[in-house]
Amino acid sequence: AQTVTQSQPEMSVQEAETVTLSCTYDTSESDYYLFWYKQPPSRQMILVIRQEAYKQQNATENRFSVNFQKAAKSFSLKISDSQLGDAAMYFCAYKKDSKLTFGKGITLSVRP
Amino acid sequence: DTEVTQTPKHLVMGMTNKKSLKCEQHMGHRAMYWYKQKAKKPPELMFVYSYEKLSINESVPSRFSPECPNSSLLNLHLHALQPEDSALYLCASSQPNDRALRTEAFFGQGTRLTVV
Numbered sequence: 099a100q101t102v103t104q105s106q107p108e109m110s111v112q113e114a115e116t117v118t119l120s121c122t123y124d125t126s127e128s129d130y131y132l133f134w135y136k137q138p139p140s141r142q143m144i145l146v147i148r149q150e151a152y153k154q155q156n157a158t159e160n161r162f163s164v165n166f167q168k169a170a171k172s173f174s175l176k177i178s179d180s181q182l183g184d185a186a187m188y189f190c191a192y193k194k195d196s197k198l199t200f201g202k203g204i205t206l207s208v209r210p
Numbered sequence: 211d212t213e214v215t216q217t218p219k220h221l222v223m224g225m226t227n228k229k230s231l232k233c234e235q236h237m238g239h240r241a242m243y244w245y246k247q248k249a250k251k252p253p254e255l256m257f258v259y260s261y262e263k264l265s266i267n268e269s270v271p272s273r274f275s276p277e278c279p280n281s282s283l284l285n286l287h288l289h290a291l292q293p294e295d296s297a298l299y300l301c302a303s304s305q306p307n308d309r310a311l312r313t314e315a316f317f318g319q320g321t322r323l324t325v326v
Contacts, residue, residue, distance in 0.1 A: 131313050141298060143253070143317035189252055196241040196260045196306045198315050200252035 100125045102192050104201035111180045112209050118165075119175045119204050121190030127151075131193040132166065134175045137203075138186040146188070149173065182208050213237075216301050216318035224326055225291060231321045233284040233301030241306035242284040243315065244276060247298040259284060260306040291325045298322055 102123045111117035123132070134146040149157045149166050157164050161178045177184055185208045190201040214235045223229050233242065241260045245253035258266035259278040273295075275287040284301055304315040 133314055135317075140319075141322075142319050143300065143302075145314050145316070148314050187250070193304075193313060193315070196243075196258050196265060196304065198243065198255070198302070198304070203250075203252050205250070 100127075100130075100192050100194065100197070100199050102190055102199050102201035104190055104204050106204050107202070108205045108207070110207045110209060111177070111184075113180055113182060115180055116176060116178045117180055117206065119177070119188055119190075119206065121173045121175070121201055123171050123173065123190070123192050123201075125171070125192065125194070127194055129194075132164075132173045133191040133193065134162070134164070134173075135189045135191055135200075136184075136186045137189065138183075143189075147175065177206075180208050182210060184208055214301055214303055214316050214318035216299075216321050218321060219319065220322045220324075222324045222326060223288065223291065225293070227291075228287070228289045230288065231286040231299055231301075231323075233286075233303075233318055234282055235303040235316070236282055237303060237316065238281075239303035239305055239316075240281055241304050242278060243300075243302040243304075244274075244284070244286050245300040245302065247300055247320070249298075253300055257286075288323075291323075293325050296323055296325045 130151045132149045136144045147159045165174045187203045189203045192199045244256040247253045257276040277285040298320045300320045301318040302315040
């Protein structure tokens with residue numbers, strides 16, 4: 099079975115600084131998708147960034163980028179120029195076909 | 211339209227009540243999901259429908275009964291719930307396989323359920 103591990107329960111970052119959220123996963127599959135979702139207190143689960151396992155190039159979306167290390171089964175999220183609106187719970191997720199598995203999540207706070 | 215709509219947003223029900231949660235999407239997705247989420251915890255998968263057929267049931271108690279009337283709608287029927295079933299119930303949809311161009315899941319805002 100696939101597992102997703104987020105070992106840091108909480109992190110804090112100063113506004114305008116950079117922060118990296120860690121995620122590892124375990125799978126025997128070669129093709130799959132990885133995602134970072136953001137869930138603010140409003141509770142809407144919002145997709146931040148996606149990475150296809152077959153792509154070597156790391157995905158980027160504006161201030162968000164990932165460091166995808168397939169052999170190490172590592173998928174970290176870097177948030178640059180952190181903003182107050184980035185404060186939320188962040189979940190790393192693994193998807194193979196119609197099965198989406200989440201890590202435990204990390205609560206990110208942003209200090210003004 | 212990348213929206214998944216869930217109704218109601220809030221629901222309070224007694225342990226003897228019967229209620230239903232509804233979910234709708236018009237993105238042409240053929241996989242739809244129900245998740246249960248407790249505060250500060252990740253969503254826990256309950257059910258997956260793929261092409262309107264139940265493909266995954268994560269050993270959910272029978273007091274939760276899913277239904278997929280068509281490719282756009284997903285219901286969750288609730289009966290004789292317990293207080294520990296109080297949680298946020300999230301609906302999501304996606305393409306059912308990884309050969310699609312966009313495979314990410316889109317989530318609704320959830321129904322906050324309180325069982326009294």
